Amino acid sequence: MKREIITTADGSKTIHIPEWNEQYHSKHGAIQEAYHVFIKHGLSLFSNTHLSILEIGFGTGLNALITCMEAEKQNLTIDYKGIEAYPVPSEELSSLNYLTELKAEAFSNIFHKMHAVTWENENKITEKFRLKKEQKDFREIEDNNAFDLIYFDAFGARVQPELWTEEIFKIMFLALKEEAYLVTYSAKGSVRRAMQAVGFIVERLPGPPGKREMLRGYKSRN
Numbered sequence: 001m002k003r004e005i006i007t008t009a010d011g012s013k014t015i016h017i018p019e020w021n022e023q024y025h026s027k028h029g030a031i032q033e034a035y036h037v038f039i040k041h042g043l044s045l046f047s048n049t050h051l052s053i054l055e056i057g058f059g060t061g062l063n064a065l066i067t068c069m070e071a072e073k074q075n076l077t078i079d080y081k082g083i084e085a086y087p088v089p090s091e092e093l094s095s096l097n098y099l100t101e102l103k104a105e106a107f108s109n110i111f112h113k114m115h116a117v118t119w120e121n122e123n124k125i126t127e128k129f130r131l132k133k134e135q136k137d138f139r140e141i142e143d144n145n146a147f148d149l150i151y152f153d154a155f156g157a158r159v160q161p162e163l164w165t166e167e168i169f170k171i172m173f174l175a176l177k178e179e180a181y182l183v184t185y186s187a188k189g190s191v192r193r194a195m196q197a198v199g200f201i202v203e204r205l206p207g208p209p210g211k212r213e214m215l216r217g218y219k220s221r222n
Contacts, residue, residue, distance in 0.1 A: 001017060001019050001020075002017070002018055002019060003015055003016070003017055003092065004016045004017075004018065005092065005095045005096070006023070006027070008023075008025065008026065008027050008028065008029050008030045009027065009028045009029045009032075009209065009210075010028075010029030010030065010031055010032045010101070010209075011097075011101050012025075012029065012030040012031040012032075012096075012097060012098060012101045013030065013095065013096050013097050013098075014026075014027075014030040014060070014096075015059075015060065015088065015092060020155075020159040022155055022156060022158070022159045024059050024060055025060075025062065026185070026208060026209070026210055026211070027210070028208070028209040028210030028211075029208070029209050029210075030062060030098075031062070031066075031098065031101055031102065032208055032209050033185060033208040033209070033210075034062050034063055034066055035066060036207075036208035036209075036214075037151075037153075037183055037184070037185045037207075037208055037214055038063050038066070038067070038151045038153070038183060039066060039067070039070055041183050041205055041214065041216055042149055042151060042181060042183040042216075043067060043070055043074070043076075043149065044074070045149070045181060046074065046076060046148065046149070047074045047075060047076065048074070048075045048076075049076060049077075050076070050077040050078075050079075051076060051077075051078060051079075051148040051149060052078075052079045052080075052081070052146060052147045052148050052149075053067065053078060053079070053080045053081070053147060053148065053149045053150070053151065054081050054083070054141075054143070054146075054147045054149075054150045054151070054175060055080065055081070055082045055083065055150075055151040055153060056083055056138055056150065056151065056152045056153055056154050056172070057083070057084065057151075057152075057153040057154045057155070058082030058083060058084035058087075058133055059084065059088060059153065060088055060092075060093065060096055060098075061082075061088075061093075061111065061114050061115055062096075062098055063151050063153060064080055064082060064114055064131065065098060065102075065104075065107065065110070065111050065114065066102070067080065067129075068080075068107070068110060068114075068125060068126060068128075068129045069102070069104060069107060071126075071128045071129055072128065076128065077128045077129075078128065078129050078130070079122075079130050079132075080129060080130065080131050080132070081131075081132045081133075081134065081143075081147075082131065082132070082133045082134070083134050083136060083138060083141060084133065084134075084135060085135065085136065085137050085138070087119075087133075087135060090115070093115055098111070099111060110125055110126060113125055114131055117131065117133070119133045119134065119135050120132075120133070120134060120135070138154070138163060138168055138171070139167070139168070139171065141171050141175060143174075143175040144174050144175065145174075145175075145176070145177050145178075146175055146176075146177065147175055147176050147177060147180060148176075148177055148180045148181075149180060149181050149182075149183070150172055150175065150176060150180075150181070150182040150183070151183060151184075152172065152182055152183065152184035152186075153184070153185070156186065157186060157188055157190065157191060164186065164188070164190070164191050164194060165194055166194045166197050166198055168194075169194050169195050169197075169198045169200070169217075170198040172198075172217075173198045173199050173200060173219060176219045177219070178219060178220070178221045179218075179219065179220065179221050180218075180219050181216060181217065181218055181219075182195070182200065182216070182217040182219075183214070183215075183216045183217075184214065184215050184216075184217075185207070185208065185211065185214050186214065186215060187204060187207060187211065187212065187213035187214050187215055191215060192204075192215055195215065195217045199219065200217030200218065200219060201217065201218040201219075201220055202215055202216070202217050202218075203215070203216050203218070
């Protein structure tokens with residue numbers, strides 16, 4: 001399947017799949033979307049603590065990078081697990097401009113280390129950030145009561161509806177600790193209903209540029 005590097009509206013690049021007319025990040029701004037969905041409405045719920053994060057769709061590593069950057073600001077120690085069925089080739093990663101657009105050249109070695117470290121093993125990226133990348137299908141996740149926060153960043157339901165079903169969100173629900181959160185850029189009614197059906201309390205929130213709304217799910221204490 002053909003893949004292209006494109007520039008999004010905020011100047012940051014992403015990967016475009018013409019056959020699906022789908023991108024790894026919003027064409028309205030890759031960095032803006034990542035910060036709005038996963039930091040503003042996810043990571044910012046936490047401070048001065050140790051937490052575990054699961055990312056569904058590790059992809060280009062943008063969400064992991066900005067989470068590592070924000071960990072210092074919010075005094076967080078993070079164990080981060082990224083699930084990816086199809087790792088991004090190194091030649092595509094080298095074409096991305098996140099460090100420049102973020103004015104984060106000081107994090108260059110950290111970002112490269114995130115992609116260079118071995119899969120299936122826990123790796124110390126910084127004193128406050130540990131990363132484990134796992135190459136597998138989302139249906140193969142077996143973690144239970146393990147995460148404080150899930151970044152659900154799979155390809156959209158329009159092109160991969162099987163990733164936005166009750167079956168998948170049940171796996172997500174079980175993987176979360178009590179009083180934990182799942183955030184996603186999606187606001188589709190079918191996605192909201194699937195999340196609610198497995199037990200999430202779901203709220204609609206203002207979406208990133210180009211989207212009216214997004215969703216955040218909460219796993220309450222029984």
